[in-house]
Amino acid sequence: MRDAACAAIVDVFRDDERAALVLADIGLDRLAPAFEHDPARAVNVGIMEQTAVGVAAGFALEGFRPIVHTLAPFLVERPLEQLKLGFGYHRQEGVFVSAGASYDYSEYGMTHHAPGDVAALATIPGFEAVVPGTAREAGDAVRRAHGNGRATYVRTSISENGFEHELAAGGLTRVRAGGGPTVIAVGPMLGRTLEALTGLDATVLYATTVLPLDATALATLAAPAPEIVVVEPFYEGTLAAQVLDAVSHRPTRILSLGVPRRLIDGYGTIEQHDAALALDTRRIRERILGFLAP
Amino acid sequence: MQMEASRELEALMTLATGDEKHAASATSTLDVLYVLYERVLRVDPSKPRWEERDRFILSKGHGPVAYYAVLARKGFFPAIELSRFLEYDSILGAHPDRAQVPGIEASTGSLGHGLPMAVGVSYALRAKRLAEQRVVVLTGDAELNEGSNWEAIMHAGAVGLDNLTLVAVDNRSSSIAIDPISEKLASFGWDAVTVDGRDHAALRNALSTRAAVPTAVVAIVEPA
Numbered sequence: 001m002r003d004a005a006c007a008a009i010v011d012v013f014r015d016d017e018r019a020a021l022v023l024a025d026i027g028l029d030r031l032a033p034a035f036e037h038d039p040a041r042a043v044n045v046g047i048m049e050q051t052a053v054g055v056a057a058g059f060a061l062e063g064f065r066p067i068v069h070t071l072a073p074f075l076v077e078r079p080l081e082q083l084k085l086g087f088g089y090h091r092q093e094g095v096f097v098s099a100g101a102s103y104d105y106s107e108y109g110m111t112h113h114a115p116g117d118v119a120a121l122a123t124i125p126g127f128e129a130v131v132p133g134t135a136r137e138a139g140d141a142v143r144r145a146h147g148n149g150r151a152t153y154v155r156t157s158i159s160e161n162g163f164e165h166e167l168a169a170g171g172l173t174r175v176r177a178g179g180g181p182t183v184i185a186v187g188p189m190l191g192r193t194l195e196a197l198t199g200l201d202a203t204v205l206y207a208t209t210v211l212p213l214d215a216t217a218l219a220t221l222a223a224p225a226p227e228i229v230v231v232e233p234f235y236e237g238t239l240a241a242q243v244l245d246a247v248s249h250r251p252t253r254i255l256s257l258g259v260p261r262r263l264i265d266g267y268g269t270i271e272q273h274d275a276a277l278a279l280d281t282r283r284i285r286e287r288i289l290g291f292l293a294p
Numbered sequence: 295m296q297m298e299a300s301r302e303l304e305a306l307m308t309l310a311t312g313d314e315k316h317a318a319s320a321t322s323t324l325d326v327l328y329v330l331y332e333r334v335l336r337v338d339p340s341k342p343r344w345e346e347r348d349r350f351i352l353s354k355g356h357g358p359v360a361y362y363a364v365l366a367r368k369g370f371f372p373a374i375e376l377s378r379f380l381e382y383d384s385i386l387g388a389h390p391d392r393a394q395v396p397g398i399e400a401s402t403g404s405l406g407h408g409l410p411m412a413v414g415v416s417y418a419l420r421a422k423r424l425a426e427q428r429v430v431v432l433t434g435d436a437e438l439n440e441g442s443n444w445e446a447i448m449h450a451g452a453v454g455l456d457n458l459t460l461v462a463v464d465n466r467s468s469s470i471a472i473d474p475i476s477e478k479l480a481s482f483g484w485d486a487v488t489v490d491g492r493d494h495a496a497l498r499n500a501l502s503t504r505a506a507v508p509t510a511v512v513a514i515v516e517p518a
Contacts, residue, residue, distance in 0.1 A: 020417075020418070020421070022414075038421075040417075040420055040421040041421050043417055045413075045445075045449050046445075046448070046449060046452075048445035048446075048448070048449065050406075050410065050441075050442040050445060051410040051413065051442060051445040051446050051449055053410075054407060054409075054410025054411045054413070054414060054442065054446065055410055055411070055413050055414035055417065055446075055449075056414060057410075057411050057414055058410070058411040058412060058413060058414015058415040058416070058417065058418060059414045059415075059417060059418045059421075060414075061392075061399065061400065061411065061414070061415055061418070062414075062415055062418030062419065062422070063418075064418055064421070066414075081404065081407075082407065082410070082442075085401070085404060085407055086407065086411060089401050090392060090393075090400070090401055091393065
C-alpha cells in the first residue's frame with residue numbers, strides 16, 4: 001500500500017508543476033524520482049517534522065500543492081498544531097500520506113504506534129481523512145486528494161483486504177445488503193469483517209473516507225435494525241459521533257470495535273497485536289454475536 | 295522616524311485599544327515595521343497578493359497594533375478599521391488573520407510557526423524563479439524559546455536560503471538567557487548582525503543586505 005501511494009505521489013509530482021514534496025528523512029528512497037525530476041519543488045528538511053509541515057504550509061501559501069510523507073505518529077501527532085494552523089486555520093490544501101498505521105510497527109513499541117491519528121485530525125475542521133483498504137485504493141486516494149482544494153490525510157497500512165471493490169464517490173460503499181445489523185468496516189478491516197460475518201445476515205458498508213463520513217449515504221444505506229457495528233483500524237469509538245449524527249432520526253445501538261484505548265506495550269507481530277486487542281477475525285465475530293444476543 | 299510619520303503612527307495606534315497587556319510587544323516592533331514597509335519591502339497596497347512582492351510574516355503575532363498601524367498608514371486597509379480593533383466582527387483581532395486583513399501573509403499568534411512557514415515560502419519563491427523577492431520574518435526574543443524555530447534556523451542555514459531574512463526583535467522578554475542571539479544564528483550558518491532596534495539608518499542598512507546565506511537582524515529594543 002505504501003509503495004503504491006508513493007508511486008502515485010511521484011506521478012502527481014511529475015504531472016503537476018504546482019506539486020511540492022516535503023519529507024523529513026523518511027521515504028527518501030521511494031520518492032527519489034521526484035527529487036530527480038525537480039529538486040526545486042522537493043525538499044527534505046531533515047528529522048524535523050514540525051518544520052516539515054510548516055514548510056509545506058509555506059509552499060501552500062504560495063499556491064503550491066504540498067505533499068508530506070512520513071510515519072503516522074510523526075506526521076500527525078508531533079506536528080498536530082502545524083497541521084491545525086498551517087492548513088486548517090489557513091484553509092490551505094495539502095496531502096499528508098502516512099505509513100505505519102496504528103501498530104504496523106509492531107515490534108517498535110508505543111513511540112511508533114499511532115491509533116489516535118484520525119481522532120486527532122478530527123479536531124481540525126475541514127480536514128479530510130482517507131483510509132484505503134488495498135494498494136490500488138491507496139494510489140487512487142493520493143491521486144484524488146491531490147488538487148482537491150482541501151487538506152487530506154491518506155492513511156496507508158500493512159494490513160490490506162485481499163480483494164478490490166468499486167468505491168462510491170463519497171467513500172462509503174455498500175458491499176452487502178441484509179436484514180440484520182449494519183456493519184461499517186473501515187479500510188483494511190473489511191476483509192476480516194466479511195469473514196467474521198460469515199453466515200450472518202447483515203448490511204455491510206465499506207468506509208474509506210472517514211473524515212467526513214458520508215452521513216447522507218449512511219442514513220440511506222443503513223439497515224432498519226437499530227444495531228450498528230463499526231470495525232475501525234484506529235482507536236475504538238473514533239467514528240461513533242459521526243455515525244450517531246448520521247442516524248439521529250432513529251433509535252440506534254452502536255458497538256465500536258477498534259484499537260482499545262489503553263497502552264500497548266507488547267511487541268511481536270501485527271497478528272499477535274490483533275489477537276491481543278481482540279481485532280482478529282474470531283474475536284470480531286464473537287463480539288458482534290455478543291452484541292446481537294438478546 | 296520622521297516626525298510626521300511618528301505622529302501619524304502613534305495616532306493610529308491610539309485608535310486600537312483593548313490589548314494593552316501586549317503594548318510593549320507592539321511598541322517594540324514599531325520601528326522595525328516602519329523601516330521595513332517604508333524603506334525595504336517591495337509591496338503594493340492596491341495589490342496585496344502581487345506576485346512580485348516581498349513577503350513579510352509577523353511570526354509572533356502578539357501585539358499586532360503597530361503592524362496594523364503601519365499597514366493602515368501604508369494604505370492596505372482604511373484606518374477607521376483600527377477603531378474597531380477586537381470587536382466581534384472586526385477584521386483586526388489580537389492576532390493577525392491572513393483571511394481577513396489585506397497585506398497579512400500568515401495567520402499567526404501561536405509562537406514558533408512563522409519561521410518554518412517562511413522557510414517554505416522561501417522555497418516556493420525559488421521554485422517560482424522569483425530570485426529578487428525576499429521573505430522577511432519577525433520573531434520576538436522570547437519566541438525563540440520555541441524549538442520549532444531552531445529546526446527552521448538549522449535547516450535554512452544548512453541549505454543556504456539566501457532569500458530569507460529573520461528579524462529578531464529583542465526586548466529582553468525571554469525568561470531564559472538566550473543572548474547572544476546573533477552568535478547562535480551565525481553558528482547555524484546565518485549572516486547575523488545586531489543593531490539598535492530604534493536606529494532607522496542601521497535597521498535599513500541591515501535589512502537591505504542580502505548574502506549567500508540567510509540573513510538575520512537582531513534588533514535590540516530596551517524593555518518598556
